[in-house]
Amino acid sequence: MTNLDNLYREIIMEHYKNPRNKGLLDDPKYTKIRIKNPSCGDDITVQTLVEDGIIKDCRQEATGCSISVASASVLTEIMINKPVDEAIRLAENFLNMVSNKEYDETLDLEEAEVFGGVKQFPARIKCASIAWVAFKDTLGKE
Amino acid sequence: MNKKIISDFPQIKSDYIYFDTAATSLKPKPVIEAVNMYNETLSANIHRGMYFNSVKTTELYEEARGVVAKFINAKEEEIVFTRGTTSSINLVASSYGLANLKPGDEIIVSEQEHHSQFLPWQNVAKKTGAILKFVELNFEGKITIEMFKKVLSDKTKVVALNYVSNVLGYINDIKEITKLTHQKNAVIVVDAAQAIQHIKVDVLDLDVDFLAFSGHKMLGPTGVGILYGKSQHLDILEPMEFGGDMNEDVEKTESTWKKYPLKFEAGTMPIAEVIGLKEAISYLNNLGLENIHSYSMNLYQHLQNEINKIDGITVYNPNSDTGILTYNIDGVPAHDAITYYAEKNIALRSGQHCAKLIHDFLNIHSSLRVTVYFYNTKEEVDRFIEVTKEAIKYFKSVGF
Numbered sequence: 001m002t003n004l005d006n007l008y009r010e011i012i013m014e015h016y017k018n019p020r021n022k023g024l025l026d027d028p029k030y031t032k033i034r035i036k037n038p039s040c041g042d043d044i045t046v047q048t049l050v051e052d053g054i055i056k057d058c059r060q061e062a063t064g065c066s067i068s069v070a071s072a073s074v075l076t077e078i079m080i081n082k083p084v085d086e087a088i089r090l091a092e093n094f095l096n097m098v099s100n101k102e103y104d105e106t107l108d109l110e111e112a113e114v115f116g117g118v119k120q121f122p123a124r125i126k127c128a129s130i131a132w133v134a135f136k137d138t139l140g141k142e
Numbered sequence: 143m144n145k146k147i148i149s150d151f152p153q154i155k156s157d158y159i160y161f162d163t164a165a166t167s168l169k170p171k172p173v174i175e176a177v178n179m180y181n182e183t184l185s186a187n188i189h190r191g192m193y194f195n196s197v198k199t200t201e202l203y204e205e206a207r208g209v210v211a212k213f214i215n216a217k218e219e220e221i222v223f224t225r226g227t228t229s230s231i232n233l234v235a236s237s238y239g240l241a242n243l244k245p246g247d248e249i250i251v252s253e254q255e256h257h258s259q260f261l262p263w264q265n266v267a268k269k270t271g272a273i274l275k276f277v278e279l280n281f282e283g284k285i286t287i288e289m290f291k292k293v294l295s296d297k298t299k300v301v302a303l304n305y306v307s308n309v310l311g312y313i314n315d316i317k318e319i320t321k322l323t324h325q326k327n328a329v330i331v332v333d334a335a336q337a338i339q340h341i342k343v344d345v346l347d348l349d350v351d352f353l354a355f356s357g358h359k360m361l362g363p364t365g366v367g368i369l370y371g372k373s374q375h376l377d378i379l380e381p382m383e384f385g386g387d388m389n390e391d392v393e394k395t396e397s398t399w400k401k402y403p404l405k406f407e408a409g410t411m412p413i414a415e416v417i418g419l420k421e422a423i424s425y426l427n428n429l430g431l432e433n434i435h436s437y438s439m440n441l442y443q444h445l446q447n448e449i450n451k452i453d454g455i456t457v458y459n460p461n462s463d464t465g466i467l468t469y470n471i472d473g474v475p476a477h478d479a480i481t482y483y484a485e486k487n488i489a490l491r492s493g494q495h496c497a498k499l500i501h502d503f504l505n506i507h508s509s510l511r512v513t514v515y516f517y518n519t520k521e522e523v524d525r526f527i528e529v530t531k532e533a534i535k536y537f538k539s540v541g542f
Binding site: 003004005007008010013014016017038039040041042043063064065066067068121123124127 | 475476477478480481482484485492493494498501507508536540541542
């Protein structure tokens with residue numbers, strides 16, 4: 001069962017049970033993107049507030065499996081106070097890591113490193129990715 | 143069933159359990175061989191060439207139409223080959239629906255419908271101004287005649303329902319529903335994708351107007367499906383695809399079409415798959431649908447009994463009429479649970495099974511679905527039960 005243990009790491013389960021920055025704000029200064037995965041029922045919304053090129057706030061509302069919910073939670077924690085260009089680099093790096101593509105291992109993904117185990121589960125890549133794709137899209141909408 | 147049957151399915155391996163027949167069935171050797179035979183020895187087009195291979199291919203293709211017709215008690219010319227259930231229903235919706243529905247007309251559907259039955263009619267409703275009416279489901283998620291009568295009215299023009307729900311496994315009383323539908327001069331379009339491999343479908347007895355199913359859920363190849371339509375309907379329906387082989391006379395300004403069913407079969411059809419489908423039906427006929435169904439139901443009953451003994455499982459269809467059992471492990475999202483089964487080489491389905499509305503009805507985001515069929519065994523069910531118990535323990539241990 002070593003593979004599964006790589007997936008269900010303690011940090012992931014902790015975020016799943018206590019998701020950070022949960023709940024959306026009704027504030028027009030925020031940019032919001034919602035992505036649903038119709039095959040499994042995941043429903044993830046990410047909201048960002050950017051001021052002077054810095055991500056001042058990042059919020060999420062996620063229903064779905066543990067991986068998608070935890071991934072949204074970890075994302076928000078990492079991204080708050082990051083400059084936008086660095087945030088995009090991190091998000092792209094994360095997406096490459098979970099989909100088993102080449103990625104920059106020297107870039108510090110902080111707690112998001114725990115999702116490294118996802119690459120062994122091709123069927124779960126989407127779960128880990130949704131929030132990060134939504135996050136990137138919120139920045140693209142600026 | 144016996145070892146001989148299992149050896150007919152090269153996909154079955156001792157360390158792999160296939161419980162996802164509702165998604166697609168396994169394919170027996172005669173089907174695979176027929177597809178290979180076409181590719182290896184014939185590889186000719188139909189209705190066109192005058193050489194031996196083409197004539198032979200046409201013969202086999204049209205023979206298959208006859209076999210399908212006999213299987214559902216239809217006339218040969220009432221069998222249209224399509225790409226699958228989805229394209230069969232889309233053909234009726236686009237052709238019949240768009241041409242005949244007006245603002246205020248009503249289309250009866252249900253929350254049980256697979257997206258392949260629901261979305262084409264939702265689209266027709268949007269484009270024509272017709273109104274979708276949902277049969278209210280009872281507490282178990284079943285369609286009852288009483289509830290159907292409540293939505294049926296003089297405004298009803300189309301009834302679009304499934305024969306067997308792909309999530310709950312219930313058999314709907316299509317014969318009675320059809321009788322009532324016809325009393326209102328409406329037409330009924332039946333999605334039989336989950337019925338055709340389990341129960342005898344007799345279109346003459348049911349008196350349905352249209353009925354759709356897929357080859358690949360009844361031991362046949364992917365890429366071929368059937369639309370049955372009553373002659374009187376097929377005769378006046380306009381084709382939705384135009385191209386080679388469906389035409390009669392072609393002129394610069396006007397062209398004419400062949401008689402049904404060929405006017406609906408534009409372009410090169412899935413010939414190998416049609417020839418394979420014929421073998422699938424022979425296989426089902428040889429085993430006998432009644433035997434298949436009673437075997438599957440015995441296995442389902444065993445599965446149901448055993449899963450009920452496990453704490454921490456919610457079953458959504460304890461009274462399924464077919465081999466479909468839908469459930470969740472309490473507190474574990476279906477997508478997490480399925481990963482455990484996948485690691486143990488057990489193939490089930492997780493998610494919404496292309497039927498979101500029934501999940502809304504059940505008030506859940508997603509579910510796990512097991513389908514047992516005649517090539518599954520009691521040993522496989524027992525192994526599945528053991529793995530389910532292990533899964534519950536595992537997910538508890540990691541903190542779910």
